[in-house]
Amino acid sequence: MSQKIDFIDLKSQYRALKDAINSRIQKVLDHGQYIMGPEVRELEAALEAYTGAKHCITVASGTEALLISLMALDIKPGDEIITTPFTFVATAEVMVLLGAKPVFVDVEPDTGNIDVRLIEARITSKTKAIMPVSLYGQAADMDEINAIAARHGNLPVIEDAAQSFGATYKGRKSGNLSSIGCTSFFPSKPLGCYGDGGAIFTNDDAIALACRQIRVHGQSQRYVHTRVGVGGRMDTLQCAIVLAKLERFDWEIEQRLALGSRYNSLLDAAGIARIQQRPDRDSVFAQYTVLLDNREAVQAALQNAGIPTAVHYPVPLNRQPAYRHLGDPDQTPVADQLAARVMSLPMSPDLEHTAQDSIVAALRSI
Template structure:
């Protein structure tokens, strides 16, 4: 049964329009000082109710319809709270609370009834209503979209546009709220996001900053390291991990990685420790944790700081031998992450964050990120200007609610790839760290027949995007020539010749996965 049946039968549209008209007339009585405050907020909430109801009519699945009905209900509750606030402030003294409450309760009851009807029908076949030429996934995971002609132009490494369309009402509302408040720097959304992310990670402190590279730099600056101090990093990682070490006058010591997980190991760390070693930076590469328990033990034994680079694995969990579980980024002295748009939790520009359980360290991190000041115009140390802006924080607040779902969608896509490739003897599917979950920021294969570059050319000819992360070891980059002692690292050299990453994101469906796996298998 089409959504429009419930939509018309319950009369929610007419009630929503009635409330919107009532609110517009009611808020004319607000003083001029509130024209861009409560008046704007109440009118926006009233319009949001109607627009979310209308948006549901374009959705072909009952689950999506229920989602927009819930958004309409949330906007209705927001509107009612704003009405009560306006009454309390004396702006709407002549308005009848009883009349408005009756209108709200009537629509709320109908929205609840509508949503229950939609959820009860989730398992039924999708309705034909909506726009079949532009289907949106109705749930996380792998599913078929409407029958349509797909070609390689449909395949993207990361499909941020479709993800945005799924979240559009919430994202647009969050951005609009910031625009109306004009609090673009240090607005309330920044602190709210830091608190929500801290709760999600199970860590005491989160400090937002401008990007993931800044997060690493600020973390190292806060540890009191001195020029010439050595910091151990994996040789197979993105440049930022080692770049900030050189930038601060420290010495990056690049060591080899595990050939299966591509991550730093305690064995390689211990071999590289010298009297000058002060810190180690494990990178949770491609979506899973490095084996942290032995790394933490080695660091403790030698008095080293541990800075986790968690730019690619936010949401992954590591299980210790005693059964305790911690999120990546929360096990060392300090953790960092990036909110670059393509990350598992990405904003719509640049953004980053730093995590710690150490209150004194958290204070120092905040101070360094804010020009070295605790009190405005009083600078206690050399710092930087690195802030997470309010619009990005507002976007991240919306997306954080869906992070577990996003990671689950990536895991399901990875499982599909695994099944397709597990019997191809010249490919090695990603190896999982046994005591870590994998959230698949990248799905990275090893091409074992020496033909990685040929496979890349084949995929290019088929219009299938791919990535090679990373083609050159860090120690062979020109920027790091001063630190290179001429000794090649066997595993890193091999990985740079063999790895290739396939598209993986939250909006994948079976048709896209079939197209990608067919192109690889036909090579």
């Protein structure tokens, strides 16, 4: 390779935003309010405006967003939550931490998102919520999921939107598509900070109040602990960084859409299978993912060519040692098939066309 290709290029992003980021950080250093400083509420207001959600509650991570949301819904031991096995472990981890049981539903072979046709058959009297994941940057079939939830006693639907912030579904923003939306600001996400961070979105006043109290150890006022809570605040410095990054986020989304479309065309012309996108929604391509039958050999060859890759995700959750006792892993064959075939290519808003051409040419030749 004539140029080094980063799997995710955060250095170019920083160079473009250096003055804004440094200025925002310096402002926090000057006022010294590192916990719940003014940038926290400023970011929440900006994200409320961006998504159209009535409430945004920033929290310490995407995982914490999921956990606090379940706590706000009063999820208890023995409760069941419908979700997908083809996701990062945090999706199910938070359920098990509360004593609830994830009920794994298989996924679509072309998108990797939960297969809505299979959800209703898994609902029982113990089902207390549905948690779809917007995988690789594209929302699941949220309208159909919301309709199923409504038919079964208005079950809450929590969108795990850790990979899809900035994406739209039928003209609406991911994160504001259901009862609750949760996202992550992990550095590699479409909108990332320089550490851990996350946010919860809801239009429900009671849920928002519960989430705000839970993130500060369940306090309704100082040293009055109305609920059981956690230390789940997002640091002021991280909020300041996300505020600076919002300055060019619209441009970054445009670039992601264009680069994703360009990848699609190049790979389709090369006859290489890939994750598909639905026409009524877009993807912010948190990962750009192809499907291979000889993944290990291809990864090794690309590595030798100086092209980094990753696998999201190699083992479905219901086959993980800590979770496989919770259900029959053989009930999700499509998740197994995808786990054996998916491979993600370099993707970020600053990816140059020449690098993209080199990636596809190398992949095609291998």
